[in-house]
Amino acid sequence: MTPAQAKNWDEFMEGIWRQNPVFVMVLGMCPTLAVTVSAVNALSMGLATTFVLIASCFLVSVMRNVIPKEVRIATYIVIIATFVTVVDYVIQAVSLALYDALGAFIQLIVVNCIILGRAEAHASRAAPVPAMINATGMGAGFTIGLLALGVVREILGAGTLFGISLFGASFQPWVIMVLPPGGFFVLGAWLLVFAWWERRKPGADVAEVTQHA
Amino acid sequence: MTATIEIRTAPHIRGPRTVERIMRQVVLSLAPICAFFVYQYGLSAAASLLAVTLACLGTERLFARTGSQSGDISDWSATITGILLALSLPPGFPLWMGAVAGFVAVALGKALFGGIGFNVFNPALVGRAFVQAAFPVSIAAYTPSFLPGRFTEFIPSSLAWPLMMPADNAAWLHAMHLDALAGATPLAKWKFDGVLAGAGELLTSLSGHMAVGPSPLLILVCGAYLALRRYLDWRIPAAILGSAGLTAWILFGFDAVRYPNPFFMLFSGGLILGAVYMATDMATSPVTPRGMWVYGALIGLLTVVIRYYSGLPEGVMYAILIGNAATPLIERITQPTPFGVGEARKARRAGTYPLHPSYISREEAGASAPKKRIFRNKPKRTP
Numbered sequence: 110m111t112p113a114q115a116k117n118w119d120e121f122m123e124g125i126w127r128q129n130p131v132f133v134m135v136l137g138m139c140p141t142l143a144v145t146v147s148a149v150n151a152l153s154m155g156l157a158t159t160f161v162l163i164a165s166c167f168l169v170s171v172m173r174n175v176i177p178k179e180v181r182i183a184t185y186i187v188i189i190a191t192f193v194t195v196v197d198y199v200i201q202a203v204s205l206a207l208y209d210a211l212g213a214f215i216q217l218i219v220v221n222c223i224i225l226g227r228a229e230a231h232a233s234r235a236a237p238v239p240a241m242i243n244a245t246g247m248g249a250g251f252t253i254g255l256l257a258l259g260v261v262r263e264i265l266g267a268g269t270l271f272g273i274s275l276f277g278a279s280f281q282p283w284v285i286m287v288l289p290p291g292g293f294f295v296l297g298a299w300l301l302v303f304a305w306w307e308r309r310k311p312g313a314d315v316a317e318v319t320q321h322a
Numbered sequence: 323m324t325a326t327i328e329i330r331t332a333p334h335i336r337g338p339r340t341v342e343r344i345m346r347q348v349v350l351s352l353a354p355i356c357a358f359f360v361y362q363y364g365l366s367a368a369a370s371l372l373a374v375t376l377a378c379l380g381t382e383r384l385f386a387r388t389g390s391q392s393g394d395i396s397d398w399s400a401t402i403t404g405i406l407l408a409l410s411l412p413p414g415f416p417l418w419m420g421a422v423a424g425f426v427a428v429a430l431g432k433a434l435f436g437g438i439g440f441n442v443f444n445p446a447l448v449g450r451a452f453v454q455a456a457f458p459v460s461i462a463a464y465t466p467s468f469l470p471g472r473f474t475e476f477i478p479s480s481l482a483w484p485l486m487m488p489a490d491n492a493a494w495l496h497a498m499h500l501d502a503l504a505g506a507t508p509l510a511k512w513k514f515d516g517v518l519a520g521a522g523e524l525l526t527s528l529s530g531h532m533a534v535g536p537s538p539l540l541i542l543v544c545g546a547y548l549a550l551r552r553y554l555d556w557r558i559p560a561a562i563l564g565s566a567g568l569t570a571w572i573l574f575g576f577d578a579v580r581y582p583n584p585f586f587m588l589f590s591g592g593l594i595l596g597a598v599y600m601a602t603d604m605a606t607s608p609v610t611p612r613g614m615w616v617y618g619a620l621i622g623l624l625t626v627v628i629r630y631y632s633g634l635p636e637g638v639m640y641a642i643l644i645g646n647a648a649t650p651l652i653e654r655i656t657q658p659t660p661f662g663v664g665e666a667r668k669a670r671r672a673g674t675y676p677l678h679p680s681y682i683s684r685e686e687a688g689a690s691a692p693k694k695r696i697f698r699n700k701p702k703r704t705p
Contacts, residue, residue: 268485276485276486279486279487280485280486280487281416281419281457281460281482281485281486281487281488283456283457284455284456284457284458285452285455285456286456288455290455294430301434305388
């Protein structure tokens with residue numbers, strides 16, 4: 110691996126592990142808690158956000174020297190809203206059931222702080238390719254985070270995974286898992302698991318862990 | 323020869339009342355209640371007590387080993403959580419759900435806050451609230467007590483496979499020539515069918531085929547033992563029962579047809595168990611004597627309000643959880659006055675404090691009002 114490749118890989122992995130939007134930065138909690146009732150919902154929400162993230166980061170990066178500093182946030186929002194509209198129509202055309210399940214949260218991708226944060230913090234000061242690599246990593250990290258919640262909530266809340274029944278007809282659904290408290294419980298449990306794992310890592314002292322968290 | 327001086331912070335006088343000792347006494351006082359519960363419901367109740375308590379102990383051990391929480395299973399607190407949780411669940415509650423409740427009670431209710439003494443909410447009630455939200459059907463499925471053959475066979479619903487739906491008890495009850503309604507608790511019967519249970523039946527739980535928990539009379543006796551030995555404060559149960567009774571009595575006075583008599587309110591459901599054993603948890607109730615009265619009054623009032631005006635037949639659990647949440651606030655507004663401060667405050671209010679001989683009033687000094695300072699603690703600038 111050449112140094113350039115290693116740097117790109119590092120940029121990509123940053124969003125998946127070190128700066129994971131869901132488990133480390135705890136950003137974008139609104140869709141994270143609201144749409145992760147099933148794995149399909151979580152996956153499609155993650156993919157939609159990833160697409161908007163990559164496309165808008167690319168455009169912001171290309172136009173970074175053109176956009177006046179004073180109106181940059183408004184410009185980013187317009188760019189993001191454009192791609193969200195695209196995603197909105199695409200999902201509506203592909204699957205109306207999914208569109209109904211995700212509801213207003215598709216349009217609310219516009220105000221997802223991960224996207225605006227990436228545009229402001231990274232894409233506005235990086236070349237298009239690194240910006241897209243970083244955005245892909247972040248999007249993948251967000252998708253993984255949503256999927257981690259969605260899988261647990263769907264298995265316990267409905268006994269299915271991606272709509273496939275796992276335990277047969279006599280499964281006892283845990284009603285709380287498809288309710289909002291279930292989202293908080295599962296998110297908390299995942300955060301706990303990661304914090305514990307980080308602390309167990311050989312050589313990781315407590316100070317470093319708290320810094321990461 | 324020099325004596326070793328050990329330097330440590332107060333308190334310096336140590337009594338024999340350690341956490342372990344108090345908890346062991348509470349467990350001992352719960353033993354007769356458990357025995358009567360098993361006598362009422364047989365094998366299933368025994369299995370439920372065992373499963374829930376073991377789940378609590380296992381979780382406590384797990385978190386004591388992996389985390390940095392204080393306490394371990396040797397302090398008996400997890401045992402109390404397990405027993406109380408099992409007593410508050412229906413005896414035919416599926417064993418695997420009971421184990422889930424026990425796990426959630428200790429993990430979410432206690433370990434995450436830092437272990438014994440740090441929990442904000444009563445762990446047993448946290449576990450119960452979780453399974454109430456997760457399995458609302460199973461937690462409402464009571465079966466009658468004193469069934470024939472209760473010592474030789476389980477209630478069918480308790481032996482469900484893990485993660486699987488429990489069997490319906492209705493067919494099983496039908497085979498014994500009992501209708502499904504026999505399984506309803508007195509509160510549910512009152513709320514949904516308008517049937518009031520008699521006083522003697524409620525108090526002793528000895529009449530046949532009533533779906534009730536352990537006898538309120540027995541709980542009161544065991545609680546009185548603890549209160550006499552000062553292992554729990556009598557003010558909290560007294561305040562809860564007084565406030566619930568008073569509220570129910572006032573409403574009964576207004577409309578005796580719509581509202582049941584206060585006696586029924588006091589001795590049905592889990593109010594006695596909650597008032598004596600759950601609300602008095604030392605870590606989650608106020609320490610100030612006046613605060614205990616406020617806390618108890620709040621819980622009693624909320625219990626009656628939830629029972630009368632919500633869709634739920636029982637409200638003790640949520641009332642105590644809300645009381646736990648309000649505890650820090652109650653403690654803050656009911657701080658006792660330190661010795662000596664009250665006199666000084668009274669004197670200041672009356673304006674009779676003696677003036678210093680060299681005091682000159684503002685008028686005498688001919689000075690104008692001093693400039694108001696916005697920040698009181700900011701030192702005055704001296705030129």
